[in-house]
Amino acid sequence: ELKVEQNPLFLSMQEGKNYTIYCNYSTTSDRLYWYRQDPGKSLESLFVLLSNGAVKQEGRLMASLDTKARLSTLHITAAVHDLSATYFCAVDFDFGAGSYQLTFGKGTKLSVIP
């Protein structure tokens, strides 16, 4: 069974600080995704990581992937209040014959405090 674990599950940080969210997964996968979800809203795609060593950056967020360690990180630089949300990582797993399913972590609820 594919498992995706995120930590921390809750993160309270001050504006201007840096922090990293970790995502571990249990089985070899082809792709890893990061999504953002605001309260009561749907999921917004942030990053798609395809290969070992992939690094993508958008604004204050940077995601990386180490397929050998089965680890992805989402690094937050100089946090601002607008980044407060829940962040999910999800792993795309081939269950055979090209049948892909996303398995999500439980999410990291980020609160950025002024």
Place this chain on the structure above:
Amino acid sequence: DTGVSQNPRHKITKRGQNVTFRCDPISEHNRLYWYRQTLGQGPEFLTYFQNEAQLEKSRLLSDRFSAERPKGSFSTLEIQRTEQGDSAMYLCASIQASPYNEQFFGPGTRLTVL
């Protein structure tokens, strides 16, 4: 608006009633997924379609749940004899198969079973 749409956005029903949700994917996307998300958890896969064919169903999808995608366009998810444990956000996502397999999510239907 060319994104994924879902209707209704909110549904309140009494236990034992049947409910049906609709998802309209992005028009050129051939794969459509249904997920369920409960409070404080990541989305959980329910089922997916490639065109009109339902290719995978999760063990979460009891015999009270049925999904269709006639003509490979919109999809419906029906829950019969609803139970309080069915209360959740039901999310639909669509993709056009590519190296990225990026899923685009709709706004969701929030179901409350009284």
